[in-house]
Amino acid sequence: MSTIARGRHVRDPRHPVASLLVRGALTAVAVVVVVSLSAAAVLVRQLDGNIVAADVEALLEDRPTPEPEATEALNILVLGADRAEGEAVDLGSSVEQSRRADTTILVHLAADRDSATLVSIPRDSMVQGPACLLEDGTRTDAGLIQFNAAFEHGGVACTINTVEETTGVFIDHYVVVDYDGFLDIVDALGGVRVCLPEAVDDSFSGLDLPAGEQTVRGDQALAYVRARKIGDGSDLGRIERQQAFIASMVQQATSTGLLARPNRLISVLDAGTRSLTTDPGLASVTALASVARSVQALPADRVRFVTVPTEPWPQDENRVVWTPAADELWASIREDAPLPGSEPSAPPSPEPSPTQAPDPLTVSPAEITVDVVNAGARGGAAGDAATDLRIQGFTVGAILNGDEEVDGVRLVVPPGQEEAARTVLEAFPDAELVAATDGERIRVELGSGAPFVQEVPNRLGDEPLPQRTLPPDPGASPSLSVRAATDDICA
Structure with missing residues (x-):
């Protein structure tokens, strides 16, 4: 794994809320980084001991080369996975038990730390998986797989290999958050506000909530982010709930003044670090704090949630494949460029000065x-x-x-x-x-992008020009659906 800060000078803290959010997609990562600003050395050592380091570098092969303009950007792969108590995270081994990465989010921190993009990768995506190297020297089979099967069959290393192979994005660090620790974080926050359009009583997940805004904690919080048998029952619907939940966690931490209440802060930090497994480059409070300081000035409205654009897989409508718009999304991440369709409009051309009127046309x-x-x-x-x-x-x-x-x-x-x-x-x-x-x-x-003919001042006749419109482009990609961290939780 590469170094954390890539040689950048960190900024003075001005917006700690942004740093809370950017830490990955789960507040487990986000809240840990604040400790470098407030906790005593003894507490730092305790929290460092909570974080598990797992080195997968030797199992990563055929890695992409970061684009020159993106060498100071930072890409962190965040995995939410089930784990029995005391069970170590799989580095790259064949796994007998049915463990899968239930949630995968790629966190992209722009090189100038002026924006952060959290890209949710649907677990039901059908992708071309590489032949992953395992710890025992064997390999998984290359070929078409459901995305989250990479974690089941080859652990963290295979998941990173699969993401890099299918997107071309170099992964700098990874974080695995187990769901038992996630529950502890939510409870330490005092619960998190959620919003349901209608009442839910789902015996499969155990989610039993009325409609409207309410606070969830414990098992209900976990059921809320994991349930798939509500709404349209799709993984995409579940991802939308997860994105809203993460934003709500940040809003909750802000509204309750978490940073000003050391007893609450310490409990959240302890819960967060006990749920983490990371690469060695991130496996300390100091390392996480270094990332936090580099984004202290990032406003929350510049933190955006995006889901990889998909469409139903023709062979199974319960699975999805990435659309051409996904290629544009991954290109923007690789090149550290604005999200497709988010570039600011060009400023309007200034009106000519009355004293600089153009010369009259001389040829009809x-x-x-x-x-x-x-x-x-x-x-x-x-x-x-x-x-x-x-x-x-x-x-x-x-x-x-x-x-x-x-x-x-x-x-x-x-x-x-x-x-x-x-x-x-x-x-x-x-x-x-x-x-x-x-x-x-x-x-x-x-040529390409040529505009329609405009009316000339000295034209002949008075027949109006046709009202022309461009025909739909069959290869055009649909626009991305982007959610900002500051959006209303009911949006």
Whole structure:
């Protein structure tokens, strides 16, 4: 495993709530890190002794190389799993008992620590699993598996190998939280507020709650995050509840003033550390605190929960497969880039100053003949553009398919056609102008992302341009469903 802070300077603490949240997806990880700011040395040693370290480095193979721009980002794989009392976490062994990672969340801390993304991986996902190396030297079989079977058959190491193989994301650290310890954390917090749209009486999970907002603790809290026989009964519905529950835990810790009440804080810290197994790089309060300090300034609304986009598996509707949108999600994690669809809109172009009015156009569309070329645009784009130009008085000489693809629109302007090009440019305001060495007609090349033709000021006639819309892209990925840590628990 790599070093924790990657050589970054930590920031002064300003928002401890954010650090509580980011610690993985379970407050077990989150609350531990605060101890470096408040606990005595004796308590630190006690809590260090609670954390179990398990080194899986020797079992990790064919690992991806972090992207250059993402070398200071941090990816922590958080696993929630059942474990009998006193049972060690499997490193990479063949397991006889039916243990599976019930919850898997990839926590991505941006290199600048300005955002954190918690990606839930559905346990029912069908993925291509690698041949994982086990401690005894044997290997699991490579091939199509249900995602959480990687933990059952090959332990933590195989789960990391599977995530890295299927996503290309390098995993820096891992944390396993057992559910018995999770119960202790919830109880130490005094319970956690949840919201149910309707009453639930599920004998399978033991969840028995009325509708509306209420506080859960103990077995009811565990049943709430694990139950699958409520709502639509899907793993995706369960993931939504888990994400809301994690956010509520942070809100609970904040509203009760946990940091200002040492007796409550110590009980939560003790419960949290007793539930953790991590790689050696995170297996101390000091190491966890180092991560915490690096995100102290992170506002809670910059912590977002995302589920890997899926669709039903054709062979079994109770299983899912990742959609093309998942590729975009993993690319954003690998490249430490904004989530797909979350990039801020470009600022509007400033209005021209009245004192800087453009020179009037000197060439009428009736005097201009253009060739229109499809150079990588959608099908039919050149024909649509030719129609819109003719409506305004332009003459279209030829409609062609180009040999070279361009971005947007490119106007190729022959010698002596500079003034005419100013008129054509009004129809394509953001076009790139390229001077040609010969020829008589302006060439309009439409590439990827080319806009529709605009109305020119000195157009002929008054027939309106058609109201055109882009056809749906069959390969387009649906937008991600993102939940912020500050969202209402009933949302």
